[in-house]
Amino acid sequence: MPRVDDDLPSGLPPEEFSARIFGTAEPRTGRGLELAPFRGVRFVPGVAGDLASVTMPPYDLIDDAAAMRLLAGGGHNIVRLNLPRAAGESYGTAGERLRRWLDEGALATDPDPALYVYEAARDGTVLQRGLIGAVGLRAESEGVVLPHENVFPGPVRDRLALMTAADANLEPIFLLYGGGGDAARVVDGAAAEEPLTEFRADDGLTHRLWRITDPSAHARVAADLHDKRALIADGHHRYATYRALQARRHAAGDGSGPWDSGLALLVDSTRYPPHLGAIHRVLPDLRPSDAIEQARKVFRVTDFLDEADALEALADAPRPAFLLGGDDVLHLLTNPDPDALSRSMPSEHSARWQRLDTAVLDHLLIGDVWDVPETEDAIEVVHDDPSAAIARARRTGGTAVILNPLDVDDVLAVAGEGERVPRKSTSFGPKPRTGLVLRLLGPEAGPVAREARRER
Incomplete structure (x- = not known):
């Protein structure tokens, strides 16, 4: 079998790497959107501990400080499986x-294959409810599972190394589809029963899980989803990892198997519309004084001393607009110079894509005005929380760029036309809790499997 890095191209720009992963040439399956039941692996509270203490947010929302807090709790927190490097451990x-x-x-x-209903609620209000299952992997050319962001080789290699060592899907990706059909009725019918699991976590949400083992319900879901397509709301790198693992196993002659699908939460966006937040940037090596001096050449700049006033002004400003933080003053950037904007935007993209705030940020501000390389060391991200991004910039002596969220319709329209919004443009939520359900890719666990491991 090839080494982890051998089948992942390196040195490619994100756009080409994404095309290699998502657009891998394969025969069209014609099977449409599939979400198959599987035998879920779950924590046993009587052994592992309270579920609120052993589960966590998605791995890419956990910074070093949060990882250390989870590790300090000891025991069976899934961070020890999903982010072993935080504890100085290998994926093996x-x-x-x-x-x-x-x-x-x-x-x-x-004991039995199941689809799982997952729900996140706050103060009795359901924020999200959907189905966890094994989503069938599709080439992007089939138009069934649509990415809307590019991916980078590094995170895909990282997740592939972990997925290979664990021989498991450790957390679901997050998919949206336009439904309102029979699958939604199956979901809501299951959620009317007593949950299999219920707990309140430190994110302020109550998380619930139900199990659907009835084959007739599985058939109803399959029939309803067949002609649908899904948008990857969160988990582009993990979906790319699923595809890379699938390609590797097929190349090794392993044929069809559990690697032809991946763990996913599928949410009917017509029933439970997602929250779409912004992903803010922090440029730790760019001093605020230098950032604003250069930005004044192509933007109108308005200064604010009060953060709340500045954020309100950003929300009301005509697009594109950005708020810079890092020193004692916040700077609102509006009305970019039309000539500078036109020169900076890639001509191969649609007019809708060129109007996206994140496209203007990447190409006009970060690329042209500031000449900052698009690397993970040079550009950090903070999901949703502008105050946290501003505070991080002040700690590092760098510059925070606060954005308005993109419009959901723009994201869907761009993806539907085969384009992708710039990387780290969207923060869909609420994201599913990691550790509620895992999916093994190897032999199912049980007495026979345990005995076989002991014999080895």
Whole structure:
């Protein structure tokens, strides 16, 4: 079998790397959108501990400080599987730990294949409800599972190394589809029963899980989804990892198998519209004084001393607009110079794409005005929270760029036309809690599997 890096091209720009991963040439399956039942692996509270203490937000929302807090709690927190490097451990160690937790009974495999209904609520109000299952992987050319952002090689290699070592999908990606059909009735019918799991986490949300094992319900879901298509709301790098693993296993002659699908939460956006937040930037090596001096050459600049007033002005400003922070003053950038804007935007993209705030940020501000390389070291991201981004910039002596959220219709329209919004443009939520349901790719856990591991 090839090494982890051998089948992932390196040195490519994000756009070309995304095309290689998402657009891998394959025969068209003609099967449409599929979400298959599987035997979920779940924590056993009596052994592992309270579910609020062993689950976590998605891995890419966990910074170093949050990871250390989770690790300090000890025990069976899934951070020890999903982010082992935070504890200075290898991915091989994480895979061994997963199998040890199965042997010890901290994790257990459900007896029957199931679809799982997941719900997130705040103060009795349902914010999100959808189905967790194994989504069939499709080439982008089939128009079934649509990405809307590019991916970078580094995070895909990282997740592929972990997925290979664990031989498991450790957290679901987040998909949206326009439904309102029979699948939604199956979901709401299951949610009317007593939940399998219910707990309130430190994110302020109550998380609930139900299990659907009835084959007739599975058939109703399959029939309803067949002609639908789904948008990747969150988890582009993980979906790209699913595709890379699938391509590797097929190239190795392994044929069809569990690697032809990946763990996903599928939400009917007509029933439970998602929240779309912004992803703010922090440029730690760009001093605020230098940033604003250069920005004044192509933007109108309005200064604010009060953060609340500045954020309100940003929300009301004509697009594109940005708020710069990092020193004692906040600077609102509006009305970019039309000639500078026209020169900076890639001509191959549609007019709708060129109007996106994140496109203007990447090409006019970050690329042309500031000449900052598009790397993870030079550009950090903060989901949703502008105050946290501004505070991080002040700690590092760098510059924060606060954005308005993109419009959902723009994201859907861009994806539907085969384009992708710039990387880190959207923060859809609420995101599914990591650790509620895992999916094994190897032999199912159980007495026979445990005995086989002992014999090895």
